[in-house]
Amino acid sequence: MSKHQTKSMGKGMMIAAWIVFLGLLAFFFKNILDKQHNPNQEINSSVLNSGIRVVRLVRNRNGHYVSRGYINNQEVTFFLDTGATTISIPEPVARKIGLKRGPPISVSTANGSIEVYLTTIRRLSIGSIVLDNLSATINPYMEGDDILLGMNVLKKLEIIQKGKILTLKQYP
Numbered sequence: 001m002s003k004h005q006t007k008s009m010g011k012g013m014m015i016a017a018w019i020v021f022l023g024l025l026a027f028f029f030k031n032i033l034d035k036q037h038n039p040n041q042e043i044n045s046s047v048l049n050s051g052i053r054v055v056r057l058v059r060n061r062n063g064h065y066v067s068r069g070y071i072n073n074q075e076v077t078f079f080l081d082t083g084a085t086t087i088s089i090p091e092p093v094a095r096k097i098g099l100k101r102g103p104p105i106s107v108s109t110a111n112g113s114i115e116v117y118l119t120t121i122r123r124l125s126i127g128s129i130v131l132d133n134l135s136a137t138i139n140p141y142m143e144g145d146d147i148l149l150g151m152n153v154l155k156k157l158e159i160i161q162k163g164k165i166l167t168l169k170q171y172p
Contacts, residue, residue: 037060037062037066038060038066038067038068038077039058039059039060039066040057040058040065040066040067040068041068042068043055043057043067043068043069043126043127044056044057044127045126045127045128045129046128047128050172051171051172052169052170052171052172053127053128053129053130053169053170054128054167054168054169054170055067055126055127055128055129055167055168056165056166056167056168057080057165057166057167057168058164058165059164059165059166064079064080065079065080065166066078066079066080066146067080067126068126069124069125069126069127070123070124070125070126071089071097071099071121071123071124071147072097072098072099072121072122072123073123074096074097074098076093076097076145076147077145077146077147078126078146078147078148078149079146079147079148079149080149080154080166081148081149081150082150082151082154083110084148084149084150084151085107085150085151085152086135086136086137086150086151086152087121087124087134087135087136087137087147087148087149087150087152087153088116088136088137088139088142088147088148088150089119089136089137089138089139089142089147089148090139090142090143090144090145090146090147091138091139091140091142092145093145093147094119094138099119099121099136099138100119101117101119101138102117102118102119102120103117103118104116104117104118105117105118105137107137114139114141115140116137116138116139116140117137117138117140118135118136118137118138119135119136119137119138120133120134120135120136121133121134121135121136124153126168128170129157129168129170130170131153131156131170134152134153135152156170157169157170158170158171
């Protein structure tokens with residue numbers, strides 16, 4: 001092997017090492033950012049002897065409660081929103097989890113009136129809490145992957161906030 005080939009190979013290996021290093025760094029920081037947005041990727045959940053289902057969520061660094069959960073056995077991310085009347089699902093997420101558009105309706109949002117589509121969720125779960133046959137809307141204007149978990153769900157639960165912990169209880 002000539003001196004030129006050795007130098008060239010060394011340069012290529014150095015570039016490859018930097019690419020791998022930067023990729024690992026990006027992966028590491030993405031995980032940190034994901035955990036800051038959703039500190040509830042592993043749900044603190046239990047069922048008491050009385051049948052009460054309890055889920056405890058930790059507030060994220062922005063002061064919101066975000067949680068991993070499931071719609072029709074498909075994993076999703078919920079953003080608890082007491083200002084939302086109903087569950088609101090971004091259209092790309094609805095397509096991904098197989099929800100069908102129903103009839104259009106007009107709803108009022110903080111940004112004005114928009115047209116969304118009714119849909120039905122067969123089963124929604126967060127940890128041990130399970131709710132069946134819920135109304136929801138598919139929102140073609142919503143960005144991101146978070147599903148707004150509105151009052152049509154939250155009113156079925158007891159909600160207790162203490163410090164950075166939100167406790168949800170579902171009674172039998």
